[in-house]
Structure formats: structure tokens, C-alpha cells
Amino acid sequence: GAGVSQTPSNKVTEKGKYVELRCDPISGHTALYWYRQSLGQGPEFLIYFQGTGAADDSGLPNDRFFAVRPEGSVSTLKIQRTERGDSAVYLCASSRAGGGQNEQFFGPGTRLTVL
Amino acid sequence: RKEVEQDPGPFNVPEGATVAFNCTYSNSASQSFFWYRQDCRKEPKLLMSVYSSGNEDGRFTAQLNRASQYISLLIRDSKLSDSATYLCVALSGAGSYQLTFGKGTKLSVIP
Numbered sequence: 254g255a256g257v258s259q260t261p262s263n264k265v266t267e268k269g270k271y272v273e274l275r276c277d278p279i280s281g282h283t284a285l286y287w288y289r290q291s292l293g294q295g296p297e298f299l300i301y302f303q304g305t306g307a308a309d310d311s312g313l314p315n316d317r318f319f320a321v322r323p324e325g326s327v328s329t330l331k332i333q334r335t336e337r338g339d340s341a342v343y344l345c346a347s348s349r350a351g352g353g354q355n356e357q358f359f360g361p362g363t364r365l366t367v368l
Numbered sequence: 369r370k371e372v373e374q375d376p377g378p379f380n381v382p383e384g385a386t387v388a389f390n391c392t393y394s395n396s397a398s399q400s401f402f403w404y405r406q407d408c409r410k411e412p413k414l415l416m417s418v419y420s421s422g423n424e425d426g427r428f429t430a431q432l433n434r435a436s437q438y439i440s441l442l443i444r445d446s447k448l449s450d451s452a453t454y455l456c457v458a459l460s461g462a463g464s465y466q467l468t469f470g471k472g473t474k475l476s477v478i479p
Contacts, residue, residue, distance in 0.1 A: 284465065295372075295455050295469030296412065309466070344411060352465045354400065359411035 255279065257360035259345050265366045266335055274330040274363045278347030285328050286357060287320055288344040296344055302328060303351045335367045371395050374456045374470035382478050385446050389473045391439040391456030398468070400459040401432055403441050405452045406472065412455055415441075446477045 258277040266272050278285050284303055288296035298312040302322045310320070317335075322328040332339055342362040348355040374391040381387050393401070401418040416423065418430040418439055429442040439456055456470040 286465070286467075288467070293376075293471065295457075295471050296467070298466045298468070301465055312466075346467075348465075354417070355465075356414055357467060359413070361411050 257345055257347050257358055259343075259360040259363050261363060262361065263364045263366075265368065267368050268335060268337060270335050270367075272332050272335055272365065274332075274343050274365070276328045276330070276345030276347075276360060278326065278328070278345070279358055282347035282349055282358075283325070284348045284351035284355065284357075285322060286346040286348075287328070287330050288346065288359075290342045290344055290362070292341075299330070299343075301351065308351065332365075335365075337367050340365055340367045370470070371460070371468045372456055372458050372470040374473050376471050376473060378474040378476055380476045380478055381446055383446055383448060385477075386442065386444045387446055387475065388443075389441045389454055389456070389475075391441075391470055393437050393439065393456075393458045393468075395458060395460050395468070396437065398458040398460045399464050401439050402457040402459070402467075403428075403430055403439075404455040404457055404469070406455055407452050412469075415454070443475075446475075448477050448479060451475055451477045 287299040290296040301309040305325045317333045320330045344362045345360045346357040348357045403415040404412040405415045406412045418432045422431045427444045431440045453472040455472045458468045
């Protein structure tokens with residue numbers, strides 16, 4: 254079946270611009286996660302959705318970052334006034350339900366470059 | 369100190385060798401642990417879960433020592449296709465949904 258998909262695969266933007274990154278989870282998965290992976294590092298947790306609501310946004314680095322999941326399926330990560338330090342691969346994952354041993358399946362990521 | 373620490377490598381080993389990766393975690397409240405594999409410029413994929421009793425999946429053996437807060441992964445009879453970065457992961461967060469990753473250990477299996 255189809256896995257997690259993310260668009261765009263690559264995004265190059267200029268410092269100060271606004272970007273939106275999209276995630277399509279596996280059909281039927283109620284839990285959705287965003288992670289960010291910088292070069293040479295492991296992925297770092299940003300935000301977790303259970304259904305339409307953000308159950309935990311403690312990993313968002315600052316208020317320039319915001320994510321939504323209005324219908325409980327597709328999610329969009331929004332970054333305002335981008336900075337060069339935001340350059341990273343943004344990974345989305347989904348799981349059948351939240352918590353416990355529910356395996357998180359990752360999408361291929363969006364590689365964001367801020368010039 | 370990072371929550372999950374592992375030797376970044378690289379580990380360069382010949383085909384057929386046995387290689388072991390180690391990892392330590394600092395959050396004693398972490399309940400579950402995993403090894404993920406990540407190929408270059410690809411997403412992480414679950415390799416195996418790690419249980420206190422130790423678990424084996426073919427050539428791969430994982431072990432958890434809660435007293436020492438230590439996790440290991442052993443790969444026997446290394447194949448060229450095992451070349452990848454291996455990420456040690458702890459499941460934490462209030463509802464145990466947040467994956468905390470180490471930096472990863474890079475393995476290159478050489479012909």
C-alpha cells in the first residue's frame with residue numbers, strides 16, 4: 254500500500270520567506286508526527302497530532318513554526334520568516350494510533366534550504 | 369548531555385565480519401527502545417525493537433540493559449547491503465510517542 258508522502262521533496266527559499274511543507278500520512282493512521290533532521294544529526298521531534306489536534310507541540314523551536322491537520326489526515330508544517338538555521342530535512346511520520354508500540358512510518362522528507 | 373548517545377563511527381568492516389554498536393540513554397523513564405536504519409538521503413526505517421531479554425532477527429541481535437541504561441546491536445556476517453547509518457532510539461514523552469534519536473552510527477561494509 255501507499256506509504257507516507259511528502260511534498261515538495263526539495264524546497265529552496267530565501268531568508269525571510271514563508272514556506273509550507275505538506276505531509277500525506279498512511280490512510281487510516283490517526284497519529285501524525287513531524288521531525289527535523291539536520292546534517293549529521295538524528296531526527297528531532299517537533300510536533301505530534303492525534304486526529305486534528307496537536308497533542309504535543311513542545312518540539313517546535315519557536316513561534317515561527319506552526320503546523321495544522323484540519324481534517325485529521327493531511328498535515329502542513331508552516332515556517333514564517335525563514336532563517337538559514339532552518340535548513341534541514343523535515344520528516345513526517347504516521348502511526349495507526351498514538352503511543353506505545355505503534356510503529357511510526359516515515360515519509361521521504363522535504364529537504365529545505367534557506368539561502 | 370544528549371538523551372541518546374552513540375558513537376558516530378564510521379565503522380568500516382569487511383564482508384562477513386561481526387560488528388557491534390553501542391548506545392546509552394539518560395532518561396530512565398524511557399519505556400521502549402528501537403534500532404532504526406537510515407540509508408543515505410532516505411528516511412529512517414525500523415530495523416527492530418529492543419527488549420530486556422534480548423531479541424534476535426536473523427543476523428541481527430539487540431540487547432537492552434536497563435540498569436546500565438545501555439543498548440546494543442550486533443550484526444553478524446555483514447553484507448554489503450548492511451552499509452547504512454544505524455540510529456539508536458528511545459521512546460519517551462508523557463504519552464510515550466516521542467521518538468528520541470541518537471546521532472547515528474555509520475557502517476560501511478567493504479568487499
